[in-house]
Amino acid sequence: MPRQTRSLNGGVYTREQADRGAKLYKRFCSECHQPDEFKGYLRRWVGLPVSYLYDSVRSTMPQDNPGGLSRKRYADVLTYLFAINGVPTGEQEMGAEVALLDDITIEVPADEGLP
Numbered sequence: 001m002p003r004q005t006r007s008l009n010g011g012v013y014t015r016e017q018a019d020r021g022a023k024l025y026k027r028f029c030s031e032c033h034q035p036d037e038f039k040g041y042l043r044r045w046v047g048l049p050v051s052y053l054y055d056s057v058r059s060t061m062p063q064d065n066p067g068g069l070s071r072k073r074y075a076d077v078l079t080y081l082f083a084i085n086g087v088p089t090g091e092q093e094m095g096a097e098v099a100l101l102d103d104i105t106i107e108v109p110a111d112e113g114l115p
């Protein structure tokens with residue numbers, strides 16, 4: 001596993017990026033998924049680098065066209081899933097470079113946005 005130096009809770013994406021991700025989600029994912037499905041989803045990934053989650057989604061989704069989006073778009077969609085899970089936003093967008101995604105550890109925020 002790559003050595004990670006940053007936390008997902010450290011503000012690794014922006015609100016604008018998650019809004020873009022929401023639009024992509026609507027277009028490419030919502031036919032099969034309700035956003036609520038992904039509340040709490042990050043718990044399963046705690047301690048792992050974002051790159052693992054990224055590769056998992058990219059290699060399997062959309063189920064009818066795996067890998068069908070650009071790398072940047074997968075990053076944007078992921079940030080929407082972060083937003084659903086209450087992950088705090090920051091000043092910089094999350095890029096799609098492997099080295100960057102390897103560096104961020106998935107952690108669950110204290111307030112996950114769960115009811």
Ligand code: HEC
Nearest residue numbers: 024025028029030031032033057060061062063064069077
């Ligand atoms: C054509 C239907 C379809 C589309 C479109 C689709 N998915 Fe899926 N997705 C599924 C099915 C069915 C599963 C469960 C089976 C599996 O894991 O392969 C799944 C599973 C998942 C999982 C794993 C959930 C879990 O509980 O482990 C994630 C994350 C996910 N999808 C994200 C996405 C994202 C993000 C998109 C849009 C880029 C997307 N999916 C588009 C059908 C779809």
